[in-house]
Amino acid sequence: MAGTKQILQRFKATENISKVTHTMEMVSAVKYRRLYNSWRESIDFYDALAQLAYMIVTAEKTVDHPLLYPNASTNNAIIVTGSDRGLCGGYNNSVYRQIDVHTKMAKRFGRDVDIYAQGRKVITHLNNQGVELSGTFEDFDEIPSAKQTNEIADAFIDQFLNGQISRLGVVYTRFFSPASQMVQTLTVLPVADLIDDLTTRATVIWPWELNFEDFILSPTPEKIFDTIAKMMVRTSIKGCFLEAALSEHIGRVVAMRSATDNANEMMDDLTQEYNRARQSQITMELLDIIGATIK
Amino acid sequence: MVSIAQGTFRTVLLTPEGRLLDCRASSVLLPSHDGMIGILRNHAPMLCELQKGIIQVKNIPDRKNAYYLIDGGFARISLNHLTILAYEVITFEGMDREQAERTAALAKESVATKGSFVSNFDEEIDPDRAAFIVKLAHLSEIGND
Numbered sequence: 001m002a003g004t005k006q007i008l009q010r011f012k013a014t015e016n017i018s019k020v021t022h023t024m025e026m027v028s029a030v031k032y033r034r035l036y037n038s039w040r041e042s043i044d045f046y047d048a049l050a051q052l053a054y055m056i057v058t059a060e061k062t063v064d065h066p067l068l069y070p071n072a073s074t075n076n077a078i079i080v081t082g083s084d085r086g087l088c089g090g091y092n093n094s095v096y097r098q099i100d101v102h103t104k105m106a107k108r109f110g111r112d113v114d115i116y117a118q119g120r121k122v123i124t125h126l127n128n129q130g131v132e133l134s135g136t137f138e139d140f141d142e143i144p145s146a147k148q149t150n151e152i153a154d155a156f157i158d159q160f161l162n163g164q165i166s167r168l169g170v171v172y173t174r175f176f177s178p179a180s181q182m183v184q185t186l187t188v189l190p191v192a193d194l195i196d197d198l199t200t201r202a203t204v205i206w207p208w209e210l211n212f213e214d215f216i217l218s219p220t221p222e223k224i225f226d227t228i229a230k231m232m233v234r235t236s237i238k239g240c241f242l243e244a245a246l247s248e249h250i251g252r253v254v255a256m257r258s259a260t261d262n263a264n265e266m267m268d269d270l271t272q273e274y275n276r277a278r279q280s281q282i283t284m285e286l287l288d289i290i291g292a293t294i295k
Numbered sequence: 296m297v298s299i300a301q302g303t304f305r306t307v308l309l310t311p312e313g314r315l316l317d318c319r320a321s322s323v324l325l326p327s328h329d330g331m332i333g334i335l336r337n338h339a340p341m342l343c344e345l346q347k348g349i350i351q352v353k354n355i356p357d358r359k360n361a362y363y364l365i366d367g368g369f370a371r372i373s374l375n376h377l378t379i380l381a382y383e384v385i386t387f388e389g390m391d392r393e394q395a396e397r398t399a400a401l402a403k404e405s406v407a408t409k410g411s412f413v414s415n416f417d418e419e420i421d422p423d424r425a426a427f428i429v430k431l432a433h434l435s436e437i438g439n440d
Contacts, residue, residue, distance in 0.1 A: 235311055
Protein backbone atom coordinates (compact mmCIF):
# COMPACT_ATOMS: atom_id res chain seq x y z
CA MET A 1 0.00 0.00 0.00
CA ALA A 2 1.28 3.51 -0.89
CA GLY A 3 2.22 5.82 1.96
CA THR A 4 0.04 8.76 2.97
CA LYS A 5 2.47 11.23 1.38
CA GLN A 6 2.28 9.55 -2.03
CA ILE A 7 -1.51 9.30 -1.78
CA LEU A 8 -1.74 13.02 -0.98
CA GLN A 9 0.49 13.84 -3.98
CA ARG A 10 -1.75 11.77 -6.27
CA PHE A 11 -4.82 13.42 -4.76
CA LYS A 12 -3.48 16.90 -5.48
CA ALA A 13 -2.51 15.96 -9.05
CA THR A 14 -5.99 14.53 -9.63
CA GLU A 15 -7.58 17.62 -8.11
CA ASN A 16 -5.58 19.84 -10.49
CA ILE A 17 -6.60 17.71 -13.48
CA SER A 18 -10.21 17.91 -12.37
CA LYS A 19 -10.01 21.73 -12.16
CA VAL A 20 -8.46 21.94 -15.64
CA THR A 21 -11.00 19.61 -17.25
CA HIS A 22 -13.88 21.38 -15.50
CA THR A 23 -12.63 24.75 -16.81
CA MET A 24 -12.29 23.34 -20.32
CA GLU A 25 -15.83 21.97 -20.07
CA MET A 26 -17.13 25.40 -19.02
CA VAL A 27 -15.28 27.22 -21.83
CA SER A 28 -16.55 24.78 -24.47
CA ALA A 29 -20.06 24.92 -23.02
CA VAL A 30 -20.14 28.72 -23.47
CA LYS A 31 -18.82 28.48 -27.04
CA TYR A 32 -21.27 25.67 -27.76
CA ARG A 33 -24.24 27.68 -26.49
CA ARG A 34 -23.27 30.69 -28.67
CA LEU A 35 -22.84 28.53 -31.77
CA TYR A 36 -25.99 26.54 -31.02
CA ASN A 37 -28.04 29.75 -31.05
CA SER A 38 -26.61 30.82 -34.43
CA TRP A 39 -27.19 27.34 -35.82
CA ARG A 40 -30.81 27.27 -34.64
CA GLU A 41 -31.40 30.77 -36.00
CA SER A 42 -29.99 29.87 -39.42
CA ILE A 43 -32.16 26.77 -40.02
CA ASP A 44 -35.12 28.75 -41.41
CA PHE A 45 -32.89 30.49 -43.95
CA TYR A 46 -31.41 27.20 -45.23
CA ASP A 47 -34.85 25.60 -45.41
CA ALA A 48 -36.34 28.52 -47.35
CA LEU A 49 -33.39 28.51 -49.76
CA ALA A 50 -33.69 24.75 -50.28
CA GLN A 51 -37.43 25.08 -50.94
CA LEU A 52 -36.78 27.78 -53.52
CA ALA A 53 -34.14 25.71 -55.29
CA TYR A 54 -36.32 22.59 -55.19
CA MET A 55 -39.20 24.48 -56.74
CA ILE A 56 -36.99 25.63 -59.62
CA VAL A 57 -35.48 22.21 -60.38
CA THR A 58 -38.88 20.50 -60.31
CA ALA A 59 -40.36 22.95 -62.80
CA GLU A 60 -42.01 21.52 -65.91
CA LYS A 61 -39.60 23.41 -68.13
CA THR A 62 -36.21 22.41 -66.79
CA VAL A 63 -33.57 24.97 -66.02
CA ASP A 64 -30.22 24.21 -67.58
CA HIS A 65 -27.22 25.45 -65.68
CA PRO A 66 -23.55 24.35 -65.77
CA LEU A 67 -23.45 24.10 -61.95
CA LEU A 68 -26.35 21.68 -61.90
CA TYR A 69 -24.71 18.50 -63.22
CA PRO A 70 -21.25 16.88 -62.97
CA ASN A 71 -18.74 17.59 -65.71
CA ALA A 72 -16.24 15.32 -67.46
CA SER A 73 -13.33 15.94 -65.06
CA THR A 74 -11.88 12.95 -63.19
CA ASN A 75 -10.92 15.11 -60.25
CA ASN A 76 -12.94 15.39 -57.07
CA ALA A 77 -12.29 17.88 -54.30
CA ILE A 78 -13.10 17.57 -50.62
CA ILE A 79 -12.96 20.16 -47.87
CA VAL A 80 -12.18 18.50 -44.55
CA THR A 81 -13.07 20.25 -41.30
CA GLY A 82 -11.42 19.14 -38.09
CA SER A 83 -10.44 20.78 -34.85
CA ASP A 84 -7.46 22.93 -33.91
CA ARG A 85 -7.22 21.44 -30.44
CA GLY A 86 -7.58 17.92 -29.09
CA LEU A 87 -9.43 16.59 -26.04
CA CYS A 88 -12.74 16.37 -27.85
CA GLY A 89 -13.31 12.62 -27.75
CA GLY A 90 -13.43 10.76 -31.03
CA TYR A 91 -14.29 13.89 -33.03
CA ASN A 92 -11.16 13.97 -35.21
CA ASN A 93 -10.81 10.18 -35.51
CA SER A 94 -14.20 9.91 -37.20
CA VAL A 95 -13.15 12.62 -39.67
CA TYR A 96 -9.91 10.71 -40.44
CA ARG A 97 -11.92 7.57 -41.16
CA GLN A 98 -14.18 9.46 -43.58
CA ILE A 99 -11.13 10.86 -45.42
CA ASP A 100 -9.84 7.29 -45.77
CA VAL A 101 -13.14 6.25 -47.33
CA HIS A 102 -12.85 9.08 -49.87
CA THR A 103 -9.26 8.32 -50.84
CA LYS A 104 -9.98 4.59 -51.16
CA MET A 105 -13.13 5.19 -53.21
CA ALA A 106 -11.28 7.62 -55.50
CA LYS A 107 -8.50 5.06 -56.04
CA ARG A 108 -11.01 2.32 -56.76
CA PHE A 109 -12.84 4.37 -59.38
CA GLY A 110 -9.66 5.76 -60.92
CA ARG A 111 -10.26 9.35 -59.85
CA ASP A 112 -8.07 11.88 -58.14
CA VAL A 113 -9.12 13.61 -54.99
CA ASP A 114 -7.87 17.07 -53.99
CA ILE A 115 -7.99 17.50 -50.23
CA TYR A 116 -8.40 20.95 -48.67
CA ALA A 117 -8.16 20.88 -44.89
CA GLN A 118 -9.13 23.10 -41.99
CA GLY A 119 -8.04 22.47 -38.40
CA ARG A 120 -4.49 21.91 -37.14
CA LYS A 121 -5.19 18.35 -35.95
CA VAL A 122 -6.42 17.20 -39.35
CA ILE A 123 -3.62 18.99 -41.21
CA THR A 124 -0.98 17.39 -38.95
CA HIS A 125 -2.59 13.96 -39.30
CA LEU A 126 -2.71 14.16 -43.10
CA ASN A 127 0.89 15.44 -43.26
CA ASN A 128 2.00 12.52 -41.07
CA GLN A 129 0.16 10.13 -43.39
CA GLY A 130 2.06 11.60 -46.33
CA VAL A 131 -1.12 12.90 -47.95
CA GLU A 132 -0.44 15.88 -50.19
CA LEU A 133 -2.86 18.67 -49.39
CA SER A 134 -4.12 20.88 -52.19
CA GLY A 135 -4.81 23.70 -49.75
CA THR A 136 -5.42 24.60 -46.13
CA PHE A 137 -7.69 27.15 -44.51
CA GLU A 138 -5.73 28.79 -41.75
CA ASP A 139 -6.82 32.40 -41.99
CA PHE A 140 -9.91 31.98 -39.83
CA ASP A 141 -10.75 30.40 -36.52
CA GLU A 142 -13.45 27.70 -36.79
CA ILE A 143 -15.98 29.60 -38.93
CA PRO A 144 -15.13 31.82 -41.91
CA SER A 145 -16.64 35.29 -42.20
CA ALA A 146 -19.14 36.02 -44.97
CA LYS A 147 -16.37 37.49 -47.13
CA GLN A 148 -14.04 34.52 -46.55
CA THR A 149 -16.87 32.06 -47.28
CA ASN A 150 -17.59 33.82 -50.55
CA GLU A 151 -13.93 33.66 -51.53
CA ILE A 152 -13.74 29.92 -50.75
CA ALA A 153 -17.02 29.16 -52.55
CA ASP A 154 -16.17 31.29 -55.60
CA ALA A 155 -12.78 29.58 -55.96
CA PHE A 156 -14.42 26.13 -56.06
CA ILE A 157 -17.22 27.32 -58.36
CA ASP A 158 -14.55 28.60 -60.77
CA GLN A 159 -12.71 25.26 -60.61
CA PHE A 160 -15.98 23.44 -61.31
CA LEU A 161 -16.92 25.69 -64.22
CA ASN A 162 -13.41 25.39 -65.69
CA GLY A 163 -13.70 21.60 -65.58
CA GLN A 164 -10.90 21.17 -63.01
CA ILE A 165 -13.17 19.31 -60.59
CA SER A 166 -16.36 17.37 -61.18
CA ARG A 167 -17.47 17.18 -57.55
CA LEU A 168 -16.94 19.08 -54.34
CA GLY A 169 -17.79 17.54 -50.99
CA VAL A 170 -17.42 18.81 -47.45
CA VAL A 171 -16.40 16.24 -44.84
CA TYR A 172 -17.71 17.51 -41.54
CA THR A 173 -19.39 16.37 -38.35
CA ARG A 174 -23.06 17.03 -38.81
CA PHE A 175 -24.92 18.23 -35.74
CA PHE A 176 -28.30 16.52 -35.47
CA SER A 177 -28.96 17.32 -31.82
CA PRO A 178 -26.93 17.78 -28.63
CA ALA A 179 -27.10 13.99 -28.23
CA SER A 180 -26.26 13.04 -31.79
CA GLN A 181 -23.52 14.10 -34.19
CA MET A 182 -22.16 12.13 -37.09
CA VAL A 183 -19.42 12.57 -39.66
CA GLN A 184 -20.71 12.79 -43.20
CA THR A 185 -19.94 14.29 -46.57
CA LEU A 186 -22.21 16.93 -48.02
CA THR A 187 -21.91 17.12 -51.80
CA VAL A 188 -21.90 20.83 -52.55
CA LEU A 189 -21.15 20.64 -56.28
CA PRO A 190 -22.86 19.71 -58.57
CA VAL A 191 -25.79 21.64 -57.17
CA ALA A 192 -28.37 18.95 -58.14
CA ASP A 193 -26.88 16.70 -55.44
CA LEU A 194 -26.81 19.55 -52.94
CA ILE A 195 -30.49 20.35 -53.57
CA ASP A 196 -31.30 16.66 -53.19
CA ASP A 197 -29.54 16.55 -49.85
CA LEU A 198 -30.86 19.85 -48.50
CA THR A 199 -34.46 19.23 -49.49
CA THR A 200 -34.51 15.94 -47.65
CA ARG A 201 -33.30 17.82 -44.58
CA ALA A 202 -35.61 20.85 -44.89
CA THR A 203 -38.34 20.77 -42.27
CA VAL A 204 -41.22 21.68 -44.55
CA ILE A 205 -40.64 21.09 -48.22
CA TRP A 206 -43.85 19.80 -49.70
CA PRO A 207 -46.76 20.11 -50.47
CA TRP A 208 -46.51 23.57 -51.89
CA GLU A 209 -49.56 25.57 -52.62
CA LEU A 210 -48.14 26.80 -55.92
CA ASN A 211 -45.96 25.49 -58.72
CA PHE A 212 -42.98 27.19 -60.23
CA GLU A 213 -45.12 28.02 -63.30
CA ASP A 214 -47.51 30.09 -61.15
CA PHE A 215 -44.82 32.64 -60.27
CA ILE A 216 -43.84 35.81 -62.07
CA LEU A 217 -40.08 35.62 -62.37
CA SER A 218 -37.78 38.56 -62.35
CA PRO A 219 -35.19 38.16 -63.95
CA THR A 220 -35.26 34.97 -66.08
CA PRO A 221 -35.29 31.49 -64.42
CA GLU A 222 -31.69 30.88 -65.58
CA LYS A 223 -30.43 34.08 -63.96
CA ILE A 224 -32.41 33.44 -60.78
CA PHE A 225 -31.05 29.91 -60.60
CA ASP A 226 -27.50 31.14 -61.15
CA THR A 227 -27.78 33.38 -58.08
CA ILE A 228 -29.60 30.76 -55.99
CA ALA A 229 -27.02 28.09 -56.86
CA LYS A 230 -24.10 30.31 -55.85
CA MET A 231 -25.93 31.39 -52.69
CA MET A 232 -26.56 27.74 -51.81
CA VAL A 233 -22.94 26.76 -52.30
CA ARG A 234 -21.78 29.65 -50.10
CA THR A 235 -24.31 29.12 -47.33
CA SER A 236 -23.80 25.35 -47.34
CA ILE A 237 -20.04 25.68 -46.96
CA LYS A 238 -20.49 28.13 -44.10
CA GLY A 239 -23.19 25.91 -42.57
CA CYS A 240 -20.81 22.91 -42.63
CA PHE A 241 -18.09 24.88 -40.82
CA LEU A 242 -20.67 26.03 -38.27
CA GLU A 243 -22.01 22.53 -37.62
CA ALA A 244 -18.47 21.13 -37.41
CA ALA A 245 -17.51 23.73 -34.76
CA LEU A 246 -20.75 23.04 -32.90
CA SER A 247 -20.07 19.28 -32.90
CA GLU A 248 -16.49 19.86 -31.78
CA HIS A 249 -17.56 21.92 -28.78
CA ILE A 250 -20.32 19.54 -27.72
CA GLY A 251 -17.79 16.69 -28.14
CA ARG A 252 -15.36 18.52 -25.89
CA VAL A 253 -18.07 19.31 -23.31
CA VAL A 254 -18.97 15.60 -23.12
CA ALA A 255 -15.33 14.44 -23.04
CA MET A 256 -14.34 16.96 -20.38
CA ARG A 257 -17.43 16.28 -18.26
CA SER A 258 -16.58 12.60 -18.30
CA ALA A 259 -12.92 13.38 -17.46
CA THR A 260 -14.04 15.60 -14.54
CA ASP A 261 -16.40 12.89 -13.28
CA ASN A 262 -13.61 10.30 -13.49
CA ALA A 263 -11.20 12.63 -11.67
CA ASN A 264 -13.79 13.25 -8.94
CA GLU A 265 -14.39 9.51 -8.60
CA MET A 266 -10.66 8.96 -8.35
CA MET A 267 -10.43 11.67 -5.66
CA ASP A 268 -13.11 9.86 -3.64
CA ASP A 269 -11.18 6.58 -3.96
CA LEU A 270 -7.93 8.30 -3.00
CA THR A 271 -9.59 9.92 0.04
CA GLN A 272 -10.71 6.48 1.20
CA GLU A 273 -7.29 5.02 0.50
CA TYR A 274 -5.64 7.91 2.36
CA ASN A 275 -7.90 7.44 5.39
CA ARG A 276 -7.21 3.72 5.39
CA ALA A 277 -3.44 4.29 5.14
CA ARG A 278 -3.57 6.95 7.86
CA GLN A 279 -5.60 4.64 10.10
CA SER A 280 -3.19 1.76 9.63
CA GLN A 281 -0.24 4.11 10.26
CA ILE A 282 -1.85 5.25 13.55
CA THR A 283 -2.57 1.62 14.50
CA MET A 284 1.04 0.68 13.81
CA GLU A 285 2.29 3.59 15.91
CA LEU A 286 -0.06 2.65 18.76
CA LEU A 287 1.11 -0.97 18.57
CA ASP A 288 4.73 0.25 18.73
CA ILE A 289 3.95 2.37 21.82
CA ILE A 290 2.01 -0.46 23.51
CA GLY A 291 4.78 -2.97 22.66
CA ALA A 292 7.42 -0.68 24.11
CA THR A 293 5.39 -0.18 27.34
CA ILE A 294 4.94 -3.95 27.83
CA LYS A 295 8.68 -4.51 27.53
CA MET B 296 -65.12 50.97 -51.75
CA VAL B 297 -62.31 48.85 -50.25
CA SER B 298 -59.44 48.27 -52.64
CA ILE B 299 -58.16 44.73 -53.26
CA ALA B 300 -54.68 45.89 -52.21
CA GLN B 301 -55.79 47.15 -48.81
CA GLY B 302 -54.97 45.15 -45.69
CA THR B 303 -51.88 43.47 -44.36
CA PHE B 304 -49.82 40.45 -45.33
CA ARG B 305 -47.19 38.42 -43.53
CA THR B 306 -43.61 39.56 -44.03
CA VAL B 307 -40.61 37.48 -43.00
CA LEU B 308 -36.97 38.50 -43.36
CA LEU B 309 -34.54 35.57 -43.09
CA THR B 310 -30.76 35.79 -42.99
CA PRO B 311 -28.11 33.16 -42.24
CA GLU B 312 -27.81 34.83 -38.83
CA GLY B 313 -31.48 34.44 -38.02
CA ARG B 314 -35.03 35.68 -38.51
CA LEU B 315 -34.80 39.47 -38.39
CA LEU B 316 -38.44 40.26 -38.99
CA ASP B 317 -41.70 38.36 -38.78
CA CYS B 318 -44.74 40.60 -38.77
CA ARG B 319 -47.76 41.75 -40.74
CA ALA B 320 -47.31 44.85 -42.87
CA SER B 321 -49.43 46.62 -45.42
CA SER B 322 -46.65 47.77 -47.73
CA VAL B 323 -43.08 46.67 -48.45
CA LEU B 324 -40.59 48.30 -50.81
CA LEU B 325 -37.89 45.99 -52.13
CA PRO B 326 -34.63 46.78 -53.97
CA SER B 327 -35.24 44.45 -56.91
CA HIS B 328 -32.45 43.74 -59.44
CA ASP B 329 -34.00 46.26 -61.84
CA GLY B 330 -35.24 48.93 -59.46
CA MET B 331 -37.49 49.37 -56.44
CA ILE B 332 -40.73 47.39 -56.38
CA GLY B 333 -43.67 47.78 -54.03
CA ILE B 334 -45.58 44.88 -52.57
CA LEU B 335 -49.15 45.24 -51.34
CA ARG B 336 -51.72 42.70 -50.18
CA ASN B 337 -52.95 40.28 -52.86
CA HIS B 338 -49.83 40.67 -54.99
CA ALA B 339 -49.48 38.04 -57.71
CA PRO B 340 -47.10 35.17 -56.84
CA MET B 341 -43.60 36.36 -57.67
CA LEU B 342 -39.97 35.32 -57.33
CA CYS B 343 -37.59 38.22 -57.54
CA GLU B 344 -33.87 38.69 -57.23
CA LEU B 345 -32.80 41.54 -54.98
CA GLN B 346 -29.75 43.74 -55.23
CA LYS B 347 -27.92 45.94 -52.74
CA GLY B 348 -30.41 48.40 -51.30
CA ILE B 349 -32.86 49.19 -48.54
CA ILE B 350 -35.95 47.16 -47.71
CA GLN B 351 -38.70 49.40 -46.37
CA VAL B 352 -41.43 47.67 -44.39
CA LYS B 353 -44.26 50.11 -43.77
CA ASN B 354 -47.47 50.30 -41.77
CA ILE B 355 -46.69 47.54 -39.33
CA PRO B 356 -49.45 47.41 -36.70
CA ASP B 357 -48.32 48.67 -33.27
CA ARG B 358 -44.76 49.50 -34.22
CA LYS B 359 -42.61 51.86 -36.28
CA ASN B 360 -41.65 51.23 -39.90
CA ALA B 361 -38.67 48.93 -40.33
CA TYR B 362 -35.69 49.52 -42.64
CA TYR B 363 -32.94 47.06 -43.58
CA LEU B 364 -29.89 47.49 -45.78
CA ILE B 365 -29.19 44.27 -47.67
CA ASP B 366 -26.40 43.17 -49.96
CA GLY B 367 -28.63 41.05 -52.19
CA GLY B 368 -30.97 38.11 -51.93
CA PHE B 369 -34.38 36.88 -53.00
CA ALA B 370 -37.99 37.69 -52.35
CA ARG B 371 -40.84 35.25 -52.76
CA ILE B 372 -44.42 36.40 -52.51
CA SER B 373 -47.28 33.97 -52.65
CA LEU B 374 -50.70 33.85 -51.01
CA ASN B 375 -50.07 37.05 -49.01
CA HIS B 376 -46.85 35.73 -47.55
CA LEU B 377 -43.64 37.57 -48.39
CA THR B 378 -40.40 35.76 -47.58
CA ILE B 379 -37.20 37.69 -48.09
CA LEU B 380 -33.90 35.82 -48.08
CA ALA B 381 -31.06 38.27 -47.65
CA TYR B 382 -27.48 38.32 -46.52
CA GLU B 383 -25.17 40.89 -44.92
CA VAL B 384 -28.06 42.84 -43.47
CA ILE B 385 -27.52 46.10 -41.60
CA THR B 386 -30.24 47.69 -39.51
CA PHE B 387 -30.42 50.31 -36.79
CA GLU B 388 -33.19 48.35 -35.05
CA GLY B 389 -32.25 47.31 -31.55
CA MET B 390 -29.12 49.43 -31.68
CA ASP B 391 -28.40 51.91 -28.94
CA ARG B 392 -29.21 55.45 -30.15
CA GLU B 393 -25.72 56.84 -29.46
CA GLN B 394 -24.05 53.96 -31.30
CA ALA B 395 -26.44 54.37 -34.23
CA GLU B 396 -25.67 58.09 -34.46
CA ARG B 397 -21.94 57.39 -34.36
CA THR B 398 -22.29 54.84 -37.21
CA ALA B 399 -24.36 57.31 -39.23
CA ALA B 400 -21.72 60.04 -38.67
CA LEU B 401 -18.91 57.69 -39.75
CA ALA B 402 -20.89 56.73 -42.85
CA LYS B 403 -21.44 60.42 -43.74
CA GLU B 404 -17.72 61.08 -43.34
CA SER B 405 -16.89 58.04 -45.46
CA VAL B 406 -19.15 59.29 -48.26
CA ALA B 407 -17.59 62.79 -48.07
CA THR B 408 -13.96 61.57 -48.01
CA LYS B 409 -14.57 58.53 -50.26
CA GLY B 410 -12.77 56.33 -47.70
CA SER B 411 -13.79 53.08 -46.02
CA PHE B 412 -14.56 52.71 -42.31
CA VAL B 413 -14.93 49.85 -39.87
CA SER B 414 -18.43 49.83 -38.44
CA ASN B 415 -19.59 48.49 -35.12
CA PHE B 416 -20.84 45.52 -37.16
CA ASP B 417 -17.09 44.67 -37.35
CA GLU B 418 -16.88 44.92 -41.06
CA GLU B 419 -15.20 47.28 -43.45
CA ILE B 420 -17.75 49.48 -45.16
CA ASP B 421 -16.85 50.98 -48.53
CA PRO B 422 -18.12 54.46 -49.56
CA ASP B 423 -20.76 52.91 -51.82
CA ARG B 424 -22.27 50.97 -48.90
CA ALA B 425 -21.74 53.96 -46.61
CA ALA B 426 -24.04 55.99 -48.88
CA PHE B 427 -26.77 53.40 -48.28
CA ILE B 428 -26.13 53.56 -44.52
CA VAL B 429 -26.60 57.35 -44.66
CA LYS B 430 -29.93 56.78 -46.42
CA LEU B 431 -30.86 54.05 -43.91
CA ALA B 432 -30.08 56.43 -41.03
CA HIS B 433 -32.20 59.13 -42.67
CA LEU B 434 -35.16 56.75 -43.06
CA SER B 435 -34.72 55.46 -39.50
CA GLU B 436 -34.65 59.09 -38.28
CA ILE B 437 -31.15 58.83 -36.85
CA GLY B 438 -28.81 61.79 -36.84
CA ASN B 439 -31.33 63.94 -38.72
CA ASP B 440 -31.14 66.93 -36.31
